[in-house]
Amino acid sequence: xxxxxxxxxxxxxxxxxxxxxxxxxxxxxxxxxxxxxxxxxxxxxxxxxxxxxxxxxxxxxxxxxxxxxxxxxxxxxxxxxxxxxxxxxxxxxxxxxxxxxxxxxxxxxxxxxxxxxxxxxxxxxxxxxxxxxxxxxxxxxxxxxxxxxxxxxxxxxxxxxxxxxxxxxxxxxxxxxxxxxxxxxxxxxxxxxxxxxxxxxxxxxxxxxxxxxxxxxxxxxxxxxxx
Amino acid sequence: xxxxxxxxxxxxxxxxxxxxxxxxxxxxxxxxxxxxxxxxxxxxxxxxxxxxxxxxxxxxxxxxxxxxxxxxxxxxxxxxxxxxxxxxxxxxxxxxxxxxxxxxxxxxxxxxxxxxxxxxxxxxxxxxxxxxxxxxxxxxxxxxxxxxxxxxxxxxxxxxxxxxxxxxxxxxxxxxxxxxxxxxxxxxxxxxxxxxxxxxxxxxxxxxxxxxxxxxxxxxxxxxxxx
Numbered sequence: 507x508x509x510x511x512x513x514x515x516x517x518x519x520x521x522x523x524x525x526x527x528x529x530x531x532x533x534x535x536x537x538x539x540x541x542x543x544x545x546x547x548x549x550x551x552x553x554x555x556x557x558x559x560x561x562x563x564x565x566x567x568x569x570x571x572x573x574x575x576x577x578x579x580x581x582x583x584x585x586x587x588x589x590x591x592x593x594x595x596x597x598x599x600x601x602x603x604x605x606x607x608x609x610x611x612x613x614x615x616x617x618x619x620x621x622x623x624x625x626x627x628x629x630x631x632x633x634x635x636x637x638x639x640x641x642x643x644x645x646x647x648x649x650x651x652x653x654x655x656x657x658x659x660x661x662x663x664x665x666x667x668x669x670x671x672x673x674x675x676x677x678x679x680x681x682x683x684x685x686x687x688x689x690x691x692x693x694x695x696x697x698x699x700x701x702x703x704x705x706x707x708x709x710x711x712x713x714x715x716x717x718x719x720x721x722x723x724x725x726x727x728x729x730x731x732x733x
Numbered sequence: 734x735x736x737x738x739x740x741x742x743x744x745x746x747x748x749x750x751x752x753x754x755x756x757x758x759x760x761x762x763x764x765x766x767x768x769x770x771x772x773x774x775x776x777x778x779x780x781x782x783x784x785x786x787x788x789x790x791x792x793x794x795x796x797x798x799x800x801x802x803x804x805x806x807x808x809x810x811x812x813x814x815x816x817x818x819x820x821x822x823x824x825x826x827x828x829x830x831x832x833x834x835x836x837x838x839x840x841x842x843x844x845x846x847x848x849x850x851x852x853x854x855x856x857x858x859x860x861x862x863x864x865x866x867x868x869x870x871x872x873x874x875x876x877x878x879x880x881x882x883x884x885x886x887x888x889x890x891x892x893x894x895x896x897x898x899x900x901x902x903x904x905x906x907x908x909x910x911x912x913x914x915x916x917x918x919x920x921x922x923x924x925x926x927x928x929x930x931x932x933x934x935x936x937x938x939x940x941x942x943x944x945x946x947x948x949x950x951x952x953x954x955x956x957x958x959x960x
Contacts, residue, residue, distance in 0.1 A: 568799060576793070576842045602844035603837060606881055610833040615803050617829035638881035646876040653873045654833055654865035 508533050508564075509623035509664075510616040512608060515550030517689045517709060518667055521675050522627035523554055524684035525666050533564040533619055537608050539601065540571040546696035553688040564619075568611055573601045605638035609647055609663075616661050624651075625664045631671060632708075641668050672712025680718060687721035698725040707732050735760050735791075736850035736891075737843040739835060742777030744916045744936055745894055748902050749854035750781055751911035752893050760791040760846055764835050766828065767798040773923035780915040791846075795838055800828045832865035836874055836890075843888050851878075852891045858898060859935075868895050899939025907945060914948035925952040934959050 509530035513519045514537075526532060536551040538544050548567070555565050601607070605628070612624055628639045637643060644665050652660045667675055679686050691709045692699035699706050701724040713720040714733045736757035740746045741764075753759060763778040765771050775794070782792050828834070832855070839851050855866045864870060871892050879887045894902055906913050918936045919926035926933050928951040940947040941960045 566803070568802075572795060573838065573841060575795075576838075576845050601841050603841040603878075603882055606837040606877060607834070607841065610830060610837045611800065611803075614800060614828050614830040614834060618803050637883060640880065643877065643881040646873070646880045649873040650833060650870065650877055651830075653867065654870040655830055656864060 507531065507623065508616075508619055508621040509625055510535055510612050510619070510621045511625040512537070512612055512627070513551050513554060514627075515547035515554065515689060516627075516691050516705075517672075517679070517686060517712075518627035518629055518632075518675060520550075520554055520686060520689035521679035521682070521684050522625050522667060523558065524679060524682040526623070526625045526664070527558055528682070530623055531564075532558055532560045533615070533621055534560055534566070535612050535615060536565070536567045537611065538567070538569040538571060539604065540574045541693075543690065543693060543696055546690050546692075550688055550690040554685055557685040557688060566615055570601075570604075570607055570611075573604075573607060576601055603638060605643070606647070613651055613655065613661065617655055617657070621661065622659070623662050623664055625666070627667050628665050629667050629675070630669060641665065644668070671715075672708055673715035676712045676716040676718060680716070690722070695725060698723045700724075701726045702728055734758065734850065735843075735846060735848040736852055737762055737839050737846070737848045738852040739764070739839055739854070740778050740781060741854075742774035742781065742916060743854075743918050743932075744899075744906070744913060744939075745854035745856055745859075745902060747777075747781055747913060747916035748906035748909070748911050749852050749894060750785060751906060751909040753850070753852040753891070754785055755909070757850055758791075759785055759787050760842070760848055761787055761793070762839050762842060763792070763794045764838065765794070765796045765798060766831065767796075767801045768920075770917065770920060770923055773917050773919075777915055777917040781912055784912040784915060793842055797828075797831075797834055797838075800831075800834060803828055830865060832870070833874070840878055840882065840888060844882055844884070848888065849886070850889050850891055852893070854894050855892050856894050856902070857896060868892065871895070898942075899935055900942035903939045903943040903945060907943070917949070922952060925950045927951075928953045929955055 507530055509526045510533045511523050511526045513523055513534045534555050616624055630640050644663050648663050691705045693703045693705045694700040699722055707728050710720060711733050734757055736753045737760045738750050738753045740750055740761045761782050843851055857867050871890050875890050918932045920930045920932050921927040926949055934955050938960050
């Protein structure tokens with residue numbers, strides 16, 4: 507049976523792909539939304555897909571960059587949104603309800619290729635107040651799939667990382683032989699990870715706590731106190 | 734309070750706009766998906782928006798034509814889908830779960846502009862077996878909005894036509910002064926409605942049953958027996 511996996515190219519989705527690969531034939535979906543390191547993540551996506559020998563017709567890359575226009579409004583409360591997010595290294599193309607947009611695309615594809623599962627590497631801990639990373643959101647989306655598709659046995663959403671911390675995600679990834687060396691988490695750089703953005707620090711802290719070495723190259727490392 | 738209205742430019746969405754205009758400040762969203770009469774529907778959308786004096790920054794046009802690639806698969810069951818739909822005049826760019834994709838875009842925009850309502854002119858009778866036109870689907874999507882957005886008072890989905898027949902929709906549209914003469918329903922033509930495609934026949938039958946005259950020009954009229 508096939509599983510569609512939302513694969514950004516980051517560490518969480520890399521481990522999610524490894525988990526799905528245990529039981530399913532992989533169909534990997536990569537969605538661009540105008541993020542700064544889009545090119546690098548695109549490469550990571552294909553590197554991970556190559557590692558798992560996913561054929562070309564089971565890879566789909568869709569851009570929702572056009573949705574960023576929604577966020578191009580000059581309304582004040584959006585500008586606040588942007589400023590908040592920019593400081594976390596996420597580009598000012600933030601779109602509310604983005605995960606619902608991504609899930610909808612994933613379900614459309616899943617229905618066309620007859621997939622029985624949809625994996626997404628969402629982590630509640632990372633949600634930073636964005637409600638569409640939480641389990642309740644995915645439970646509700648499951649019901650939308652049940653009411654809005656023609657499946658006889660409905661497509662099931664799997665969120666295997668939802669309650670894990672970064673160190674547990676890394677431990678599970680290592681245990682499954684996930685190609686963490688091919689994943690990309692840095693928000694800033696595309697050659698050597700910067701080592702200081704929030705995403706790099708979370709990743710390095712996770713490896714430290716898991717008692718393992720991060721295999722990707724870093725430009726520099728954060729202060730020991732942060733790890 | 735603002736309402737986002739999904740406005741294809743067809744008769745149902747025209748009446749839905751008229752209903753929303755009774756109580757809300759309008760924000761009209763038009764979504765293209767590569768349909769044959771895309772240009773004509775785009776014009777109808779703007780004509781209806783002009784009629785209700787909707788300012789430019791409260792109109793949004795988004796293309797999800799790229800999603801049609803999902804349907805471009807050579808898998809057999811999709812080709813059956815296409816053949817079924819083609820015979821009803823809908824182009825072979827049919828995408829499963831399309832309404833969830835549209836609703837997700839609408840919610841993203843609604844959150845950015847602070848809209849309190851989201852109107853969609855879905856009609857169960859028209860669903861032709863596609864489950865994402867049914868009330869249960871919209872009820873489930875309401876829950877996704879409640880779990881996946883930051884609204885304190887959640888955005889409410891309104892589907893005022895969901896249980897109406899075409900004649901009732903037309904009667905309500907006439908009662909509200911909806912600009913039915915600006916709407917476009919024909920799947921085939923862009924100048925004078927063909928009068929014979931399924932959509933034209935349903936529309937003309939609705940007008941006949943409502944005891945009214947359809948104000949748009951027709952190339953020809955269907956056999957009396959069909960009305």
